[in-house]
Amino acid sequence: MKPWFCVLLLSCSALLPQWVSADVLLLLPNRQPSFINAAELIKKQMLANGVQAGQVKIRDIGQAAAWDEDDLILPLGPLAAGFVQRQSVANSVLYTFVQEAFVRELPRQGLANWAAVVIDQPLERMVVLADALNEGRYKNKILLLHSSANQALAEQIKRLPTLKHAELENIPLATTGLAAGLESRLYNAGLLLAPSDPELWRGKNARWLLLQAYNYRVPILAYNPALIKAGAMLAIYSEKQAIAKESARIATAWLRQQRFKPGRVHYAEASVAVNDSIAQALHFNVEELQALIERIKKLKQFQEGLSHGR
Amino acid sequence: MGASSIRRQLLSLALMPLSLTILAVSVLAVVASLEDIESRLKQRGQDIGKQAVLMSEFYFYTGDQLQLNNVAAIVAGLEGVSSIRFLNAQGEVMVKRRNNAADKDLDDQHLFVIPIYSKGISLDEVAQLAGAQTELSEKLGSIEISLSKAALTPLREAAYMRILLVALGALLLGVLMVYLFGRRLSAALSETIEAAKSVKRGNMNSRAPENGEGEILEFQKVFNRMVGSVQQNEVQLQDRINSATRSLNETVAELSQSNRELAATRQATIELERSKAISDERARIMKDMHDGIGGQLVASLALIEKEQNSEIRANISSTLRECLDDLRLIILSLNMRDSTVSAVLADFKYRVHKKLQKLEIELIWEVDDIADHISLQPQQSLHLLRILQEVFTNTLKHAGASQIHLRLTSEQGKVRLSIDDDGIFTLDEEQRDCHGLNNMQWRAAELGGNLTVACNEAGGCAVRLDFAAADLSEVP
Numbered sequence: 001m002k003p004w005f006c007v008l009l010l011s012c013s014a015l016l017p018q019w020v021s022a023d024v025l026l027l028l029p030n031r032q033p034s035f036i037n038a039a040e041l042i043k044k045q046m047l048a049n050g051v052q053a054g055q056v057k058i059r060d061i062g063q064a065a066a067w068d069e070d071d072l073i074l075p076l077g078p079l080a081a082g083f084v085q086r087q088s089v090a091n092s093v094l095y096t097f098v099q100e101a102f103v104r105e106l107p108r109q110g111l112a113n114w115a116a117v118v119i120d121q122p123l124e125r126m127v128v129l130a131d132a133l134n135e136g137r138y139k140n141k142i143l144l145l146h147s148s149a150n151q152a153l154a155e156q157i158k159r160l161p162t163l164k165h166a167e168l169e170n171i172p173l174a175t176t177g178l179a180a181g182l183e184s185r186l187y188n189a190g191l192l193l194a195p196s197d198p199e200l201w202r203g204k205n206a207r208w209l210l211l212q213a214y215n216y217r218v219p220i221l222a223y224n225p226a227l228i229k230a231g232a233m234l235a236i237y238s239e240k241q242a243i244a245k246e247s248a249r250i251a252t253a254w255l256r257q258q259r260f261k262p263g264r265v266h267y268a269e270a271s272v273a274v275n276d277s278i279a280q281a282l283h284f285n286v287e288e289l290q291a292l293i294e295r296i297k298k299l300k301q302f303q304e305g306l307s308h309g310r
Numbered sequence: 311m312g313a314s315s316i317r318r319q320l321l322s323l324a325l326m327p328l329s330l331t332i333l334a335v336s337v338l339a340v341v342a343s344l345e346d347i348e349s350r351l352k353q354r355g356q357d358i359g360k361q362a363v364l365m366s367e368f369y370f371y372t373g374d375q376l377q378l379n380n381v382a383a384i385v386a387g388l389e390g391v392s393s394i395r396f397l398n399a400q401g402e403v404m405v406k407r408r409n410n411a412a413d414k415d416l417d418d419q420h421l422f423v424i425p426i427y428s429k430g431i432s433l434d435e436v437a438q439l440a441g442a443q444t445e446l447s448e449k450l451g452s453i454e455i456s457l458s459k460a461a462l463t464p465l466r467e468a469a470y471m472r473i474l475l476v477a478l479g480a481l482l483l484g485v486l487m488v489y490l491f492g493r494r495l496s497a498a499l500s501e502t503i504e505a506a507k508s509v510k511r512g513n514m515n516s517r518a519p520e521n522g523e524g525e526i527l528e529f530q531k532v533f534n535r536m537v538g539s540v541q542q543n544e545v546q547l548q549d550r551i552n553s554a555t556r557s558l559n560e561t562v563a564e565l566s567q568s569n570r571e572l573a574a575t576r577q578a579t580i581e582l583e584r585s586k587a588i589s590d591e592r593a594r595i596m597k598d599m600h601d602g603i604g605g606q607l608v609a610s611l612a613l614i615e616k617e618q619n620s621e622i623r624a625n626i627s628s629t630l631r632e633c634l635d636d637l638r639l640i641i642l643s644l645n646m647r648d649s650t651v652s653a654v655l656a657d658f659k660y661r662v663h664k665k666l667q668k669l670e671i672e673l674i675w676e677v678d679d680i681a682d683h684i685s686l687q688p689q690q691s692l693h694l695l696r697i698l699q700e701v702f703t704n705t706l707k708h709a710g711a712s713q714i715h716l717r718l719t720s721e722q723g724k725v726r727l728s729i730d731d732d733g734i735f736t737l738d739e740e741q742r743d744c745h746g747l748n749n750m751q752w753r754a755a756e757l758g759g760n761l762t763v764a765c766n767e768a769g770g771c772a773v774r775l776d777f778a779a780a781d782l783s784e785v786p
Contacts, residue, residue, distance in 0.1 A: 034435055078441040097439040119440045198442065226433045240436050 022070035022258070024051070024251050028060040029079035035060075038076055038097060038240060045248030051255060067091065072254050074247065078102050092254060096247040099196065103265055104152040113259065117247045117266045120196050121223065121236050122308065123156040125270050127168065128301050129236060130191050130221050132292055134166035139190035141167050143218075145182075145209070147199040148172035159308070166190060173200065186216040194222040194232065206230065219282050225273045233278040242268035266307040270297065316499050320492035321485075328484045336477040343469035347462060351390075352422075355457050358388055359424035362453050366396065370426050370450040375404055382407040385455065392458035398451040409458070425452045498522035502530050505537070514541035592688070596641045604641070607634045635661070639699065643692035651725075652681035654691045655718065658698050666714070669706060674715040680725065681718050684779045693753035697761065700750050701729050701773050709733025711770055720779065727775040735765040735772075 024046065026039040036058070043056045059066075061083045067073060074094045075081045081095045085107070095103060095116035103116045130142050142163070146153045150172075157170060171185065186192070192213050194201055201209070201223075210231035213220050222232035246268040254260050272293045276286050296302065362385045369377040378396045385394045386407045393408040427449050433442055501519050508516035517537060518530040611630040617623045642657065655677055666673050686694065705711055711733030718727050737747075747763060754761035759777025766772035 034439055038439060077439050097436070099440045099442055102441070119436045119442075196442075224433050224437060226437075237434070238436060240439070243436065 022068060022072060022255070023055045023057055024072045024074055024255065025067050026056065026058045027073055027075040027080045027084065028058065029075075029077050029083070030062070031060055035076055038244060041241060041244035042074070042076075042096070042248050042251070045245050046252055049248055049252040051252055055255065070258070072251060074251055081106075092259070094247065094250055094254065094260075097243060100265060101150075101152045101196070101198075104155075113262045115250060115260050115262065115264045115266060117243055117250065117268060119238050119243060120267070121238055121270050122267050122301075122306060123153065123193075123195055124160060124301050125267075125306075126193055126195060126221055126223070126236050127160050127163065128299060129234070129272070129293070129296050130193055131163040131165050132296050133219070133221070133234075133289075134190050136165070137190050139188060139218075140165065141169055141185075141189050142191045142193060143185055143189045144168055144170045144193045144195070145200060146170075146172055146195060146197045149199065150197050153195055153197060156308075183212065183216070186212060186218050189216070189218045192218050192220045194220050194227060196223040201227070214278075217282055219278070219284070225271075228273050228275045228278075231275075231278065233275050233282060233284070235273045236270050237273070238268040239271045242271065245269070261307075264307045270302055272297070317489075317492045317496040320495060321488055324488040324492070325485065328488070329481065332477050332480050332484070335480075336473050339473045339476070340470065343473060344466065347465045347469060350465075351457060351462065354390065355422035355455060356424075358385060358391060358457075359422050359453060359455055361385070362394065362455060363424055363426055366453065367426060367450075370396075370398075378405045379407075390457050390461035392456045393454075394456070395454040396451060397454065399449050401452075404451065422455045422457070423452055424455070426450045495522070495526060498526045498530065502526075502533055505533070509537050509540070514544060589688075599637060600641055604634070604637055607637060639695060640692075643688060643695055649686050649688070649691045650682055651684040651686060651694070651718070652677060654686060654694050655681060655698075655716075658695055662698075662702055665706070671706070671711060672713040674713065676715075676717040678718050678720050680720040680779065684725065690757055693756050697750050697753050697775065698729075700746055701771075704746070705729075705731045705733060705771060708736060709771055723779055725777055725779050727777075729771075729773040730766045730768070731770040732768045733770045735770055737763060737765075737771070 026042060028035045028039055039058045043053075043058065046056050047053060061080055067089075069090055072092045072094060073084055073089065074096060075084045076097045078098050081093075081098055081102070084093055092113040093115075095106075095114065098116060098118055100116075100118040100120040103118060106114075127142070127144075134140055134142060144157070154172075160168070169185065169189075171182075173182070192209075194209070200206075206227070207230070210220065210227070214231055219233040220227070220231070222228065222235045223237060225235045225237055228235045246266055250260060250266060274286065274289060274293070279286050279289055362381065365384065366378055366381040369375075369381065382394045382396060382405045385391060386409055391409065393406065395406040396404040398404050498519075498521050501521070505516045505518040514537065517534045520527055520530045520534070522530050607630055611627060611634065614623055614627050614630060639661065659673070659675060663673065702714070705714060709731050711731035713732045715730045716728070718725065720726070750763075751761050754775055754777070757775075757777050759775055761776075762774045764772045764774075
């Protein structure tokens, strides 16, 4: 075989995957600026990961669904996800910007190859951070409030590791009987965890819990930075950029391997917000608190690529 | 009277719309004030409600009725609050407090119901993208706050009083301004009316004082210009009347002159007609005398001439010849038409010349040229001839004169006929009253003159006939 033919053959073989590779279709539920911005963030991150611009397309569900069978569909938000589900496509689907509870409720049939990047942070990270915060404190009991109907949270609770510095008290509550028996627990609690639970952390219940916890000087570790403004001391959450980055990472990997582990829920990098005023009122040293957070974020549980299978 | 009437009219005209305007504005102000009071009351009720919500919101969460009761006591202590009630989500009264138990008639319009909601927490953008329920609200209950009606009464009374005072002030100010303006306006008009009355009385120099404003001032200026124009027209009219009067007078004078001339002409015509009639009659008489008496005298003279010479025949012949001469003179006088003194004298000289030559009496004849310019009517000519005939007859019969001097002179329109002889003047007192002298004086008077008879320096007779040339000419 002549050398020049070998060079030509190698070049063709290198370019062939590009020619035959599938595209990534970012599917928006509508043309709201927030969704467009999120899609642009994902695309930008994928381009940064080496994906060619022509391989990433942004469409909304109002446009005619024109995708190849080997394309990766990446619906943003629950509306786009529901649209893809109703299409019963055979494509690989990567749900992003959805809640973990939504993913848990996805029908198991119909979609063979799917994954999800959720906006939630895993309960494990929240518990690890709470355990670290509770180190050396007199009140070493960590209260974990959730509604009894929250199955997604119940599954995560099963995977929680053993705490080193505190005792986790799991309190499944009925929404109607929220106040009953909780005040005595708050009296002895060192920290109150507030994971995402729409039935519990809303309206009257959320404000009541935040006010009661403050009255009993119990710091709250919440799941959303909005709760920081409502009275929680800490919040561990996912930023939009982090979710876009994690989505781009998984999509890029799919482009390279044409597959991913199906049925997995991926968590984005965690961000932690602190309400300095609440922290000082609860006798926490803000600087030490920030240092502790930085140290915690370097733990294994906080590293990139954390996921759980469904 | 006129000014006061105008002033009253102005007051009526201005005050009626002013009063209506003030009334309308007052009504609007009352409505606006009442709405403002209601708005302020509503705002106060809402403010009290917000304060009550802030104070009681947490206790609604916890259901702490003791604290809600404390809050109700505080709110009920606020001014104007009549009652307050806290109700739960099911509408059941949790706490109520009423300040005045007798005040049962609570006005529903002043009852403020403020619902209390448990507001959810707005999550971040990521949660919104994921479709998370970002905000939910749940009604916890409500607060009913009633404000007392008594609080409105003083506010309303104050508003009424304020608007009433403002309206009265505006009305008084309006009346004052209308009075002042009306007085000024009516003063200008009344002075203009006085000026008009003065003009009506005939004082065209009267003018309206230009002390008004706007249209009044324009009216006064126009009035003054009009009066000035009328005055000028009057002057021009008076001039025209004077001119017409003068022209009429002149016409009347001319007409009078014409009438006089016409009368004179008529009179002249009458005189001419009469003169013609006289002349015709005279001509008839003259013809009759010439044909009748003259013929008889000539026949008689011819018959007597045929007789033998005798003294009787001579006397009769002489008498007949004198009668014949006298008849010729009469006929001559009757035949004269518009003769002159010069012609009468010349004719007389011709007739008497032979007789004087026969008696050897010298006749000195001196007649001024004016005699050619003095005209005589036939009757006047006869008068003058009779006077001359009488004077010469007397001289020839009685004076025994050898010379007769006749002169006619004139001086400054006065004419004198002088006849002097060198005979013997024998005129005594008896003769002065004789018929011949009286006739001469009568005829002299008919000529418009005067005749005197006296003795001259030569002892002869001196006859003077003075008359005016103009009188003769004008004598009909």
